[in-house]
Amino acid sequence: ERALPQIFQYVDQNVESYKNLLKEAVAIPSVSSDAKHRDDCVRMVEWMKEKLKEVGATTELRDIGFQTLEGKQVKLPPVLVGVLGNDTNKNTICIYGHLDVQPALKSDGWASEPFELVERDGKLFGRGSTDDKGPVLGWLHAINAYKNVGSELPVNLKFVFECMEESSSQGLDELLMEKLKPEGFFDTVDYVCISDNYWLGTTKPCITYGLRGISYYFLEIECAKMDLHSGVFGGTVHEAMSDLIYLMDKLVDKDGKILITDIYKSVAPLLETEKQLYNTIDFDPEAYRKSIDAYKLPHNAVKEQLLMHRWRYPSLSLHGIEGAHYQTGAKTVIPGKVVGKFSIRIVPNQEPEEVEKLVFDYINKKWAERGSPNKMSISAQSGRAWTEDPDHPHYQAAARATKLIYQTEPDMSREGGSIPVTITLQEASGKNVLLLPMGAGDDMAHSQNEKINVRNYIEGIKLFAAYLYEVGKLPK
Amino acid sequence: ERALPQIFQYVDQNVESYKNLLKEAVAIPSVSSDAKHRDDCVRMVEWMKEKLKEVGATTELRDIGFQTLEGKQVKLPPVLVGVLGNDTNKNTICIYGHLDVQPALKSDGWASEPFELVERDGKLFGRGSTDDKGPVLGWLHAINAYKNVGSELPVNLKFVFECMEESSSQGLDELLMEKLKPEGFFDTVDYVCISDNYWLGTTKPCITYGLRGISYYFLEIECAKMDLHSGVFGGTVHEAMSDLIYLMDKLVDKDGKILITDIYKSVAPLLETEKQLYNTIDFDPEAYRKSIDAYKLPHNAVKEQLLMHRWRYPSLSLHGIEGAHYQTGAKTVIPGKVVGKFSIRIVPNQEPEEVEKLVFDYINKKWAERGSPNKMSISAQSGRAWTEDPDHPHYQAAARATKLIYQTEPDMSREGGSIPVTITLQEASGKNVLLLPMGAGDDMAHSQNEKINVRNYIEGIKLFAAYLYEVGKLPK
Numbered sequence A, B: 001e002r003a004l005p006q007i008f009q010y011v012d013q014n015v016e017s018y019k020n021l022l023k024e025a026v027a028i029p030s031v032s033s034d035a036k037h038r039d040d041c042v043r044m045v046e047w048m049k050e051k052l053k054e055v056g057a058t059t060e061l062r063d064i065g066f067q068t069l070e071g072k073q074v075k076l077p078p079v080l081v082g083v084l085g086n087d088t089n090k091n092t093i094c095i096y097g098h099l100d101v102q103p104a105l106k107s108d109g110w111a112s113e114p115f116e117l118v119e120r121d122g123k124l125f126g127r128g129s130t131d132d133k134g135p136v137l138g139w140l141h142a143i144n145a146y147k148n149v150g151s152e153l154p155v156n157l158k159f160v161f162e163c164m165e166e167s168s169s170q171g172l173d174e175l176l177m178e179k180l181k182p183e184g185f186f187d188t189v190d191y192v193c194i195s196d197n198y199w200l201g202t203t204k205p206c207i208t209y210g211l212r213g214i215s216y217y218f219l220e221i222e223c224a225k226m227d228l229h230s231g232v233f234g235g236t237v238h239e240a241m242s243d244l245i246y247l248m249d250k251l252v253d254k255d256g257k258i259l260i261t262d263i264y265k266s267v268a269p270l271l272e273t274e275k276q277l278y279n280t281i282d283f284d285p286e287a288y289r290k291s292i293d294a295y296k297l298p299h300n301a302v303k304e305q306l307l308m309h310r311w312r313y314p315s316l317s318l319h320g321i322e323g324a325h326y327q328t329g330a331k332t333v334i335p336g337k338v339v340g341k342f343s344i345r346i347v348p349n350q351e352p353e354e355v356e357k358l359v360f361d362y363i364n365k366k367w368a369e370r371g372s373p374n375k376m377s378i379s380a381q382s383g384r385a386w387t388e389d390p391d392h393p394h395y396q397a398a399a400r401a402t403k404l405i406y407q408t409e410p411d412m413s414r415e416g417g418s419i420p421v422t423i424t425l426q427e428a429s430g431k432n433v434l435l436l437p438m439g440a441g442d443d444m445a446h447s448q449n450e451k452i453n454v455r456n457y458i459e460g461i462k463l464f465a466a467y468l469y470e471v472g473k474l475p476k
């Protein structure tokens, strides 16, 4: 117990070096969705491998094969697998994180270069600062702090750091289930921890025990084998765009209610006990509204309703259209083939196969009603929702660590997004999985001007150190 | 009259050099909508200036100022203005053409590099081959042929070749109306001729006496000041996309009927005399359907109905959405601001201001019905429809020239697209304007694999020579 105050002091003395290391990591544009940046992804993984080796871990880069990207066979970046400590008297935590990032261009509306970490008003702006390079480095700094104050690590650690998370974690499930698990990697693992999500708001910490799943749809309509000029062809073709817009308009109403037949039927009923959990959660609808500059929130901006629609009810979003005119200006094209993209965030107890069937049936029905001569097809990619028991000792240990750092009881929260690896790690290890967020609710992962607060980054390092300590105390 | 057979023979002997010159012109990627290609546009205009000088024209490059492109002030490419001959006993024709092209990438689905002219099966594939570099060079070759067979040009010529046509002809109207007209450029002009459109089908030539106008709309909806992650925010925002899709779905039905209130009210009534014109037009709906690989044509694929909906009735096309997800893959974004693009091809007697008001009123009404808290705005860019009298002596001269080359009476046709400069040149000159197409109906201007048939290119040069001869015979 004496080690922690020393560690916290050490962390406070090394703020500049933590910022510098994050700056180094952000400067590597490891955008996994873009073949042009594949070398940067590999470089990022190798960079992190060196860092893990410096704190004493044994590491290996695991090859996970190829993907088809932009029509070409492209090698996937390797997964960094590490082991630190093998004391059979200690608990072992498996830590997952990702080193890749979403695309970002300054011209998208960033106030500064996205791949140059810049501090403004106590915030560190840069792509990957909070998703997920900051948290991954947080683990590194926490281990390093134990080492530098001369204190033994209270747990054994195993690491799985991938670089394809923002591109559906391609190749990871196979590595975990078909390689690492049979090899016995998870045999000694007692707990799994992932830091790749955010606080609910901006001031109060939380621990996350549930995630929605996702069911993503590709709705394709073709009216001609090529794009057509609307001056020449307008009025003489059944346009694919108007068919697609018709179908997309049938999916969700203006208040966000999903119109797909029976879609709400299998959603887990809201029990009185669960309902009461929402009352105490720290969440300010007006601050939330202001943070995104929305005009008005749905569900009458009632806190509990907003949280439930974010965590435990499905939602449907229309993302866009591939194949149509998307640039600025006035292009007079009749697109020949368009692909509408939408997704449903699914929840307990919605099974992906069931949801996909409901959507396919509904779209087929609406398409028949439309009576268009064009060609329509729909396909889906889905992943299940996830929940754990927030009363589990692992969660209680994390709650004690959080309280030690932030002097407040953390909210037990869920999240609206999905992190598919959570379920895979639950299955691979058979152990309790916990999400321990470092960043704040306004960090804007995936958006312009992504940031992490200096406070969240630095206190987050201490939180991780305290979490390792608390899990070290759990009975073996 | 003896000159023409000699000229035709000369043209047939110089096919290779005509192809080579078109290859040179296509190789200059003069994409006017892209600031990166602005230097290529300037280079293209200068290249053409040299060619005109070589056939004896006096030329000048007219500066037309700046535009705002991608947020920057960018200089517009100059307009090439030329004069060849000033014999007061001869008629004077003003010829317009454009040297810029639509964007093109091989990855869009071209079978070969778009900016490399390639011959396959008697077709010359390349961006700009038919729109409008082929026709512009056609005039040059026709003049050159007169010169090389030692025959005097039967008319005086004036040229206006711009390089911004595919970008709304920015700066051209001002040059024509506020500079060239006051300077007296049009005082001696007797006729105006434009070759920037296509035959109706693939075998029978036509002369064009009418064009639809266009009214292009930008429908903007904003729900948040930035893009949002659907996992985090889905279910707790009124999404701009679903509002936009709702409004776009209210514009046109599956059969292409425009749903905007009163939009058909001012359309010129179909007279019995006009109706009969359609019967004799050479147009094969099945060949048309096959050329675009459509599943079924609207209007029961009835020839007259298809032609009328292409020429004399308005049509509405949905072009796309700016600000939404448009790439391949599964991006889980909730776009913060989206701009829907659609346009109406307008016809006699629809006035742009009237059409815009009907659209604005209709959208505002549907938006009020929607009851969304988001911010909506709509703006428009419009240009009038155009028609001439196909019985005018100028048209009869062009018809005689066409019959001489193709041994068939040309169809008197209209077009579905708009060429706004047609109206401006009609106003600036006060004279009869004629559209004399060179390319065929399946040339796919603005699409992938744009081409011009070798036959159309070469016979087109002869057609232009014969047209100059026929106009030379019209009484002064």
Ligand SMILES: [Zn+2]
Pocket: A098, A131, A132, A165, A196
């Ligand atoms: Zn992440």
Ligand SMILES: [Zn+2]
Pocket: A102, A131, A166, A445, A446
């Ligand atoms: Zn992410």
Ligand SMILES: [Zn+2]
Pocket: B098, B131, B132, B165, B196
């Ligand atoms: Zn053109």
Ligand SMILES: [Zn+2]
Pocket: B102, B131, B166, B445, B446
């Ligand atoms: Zn064009």
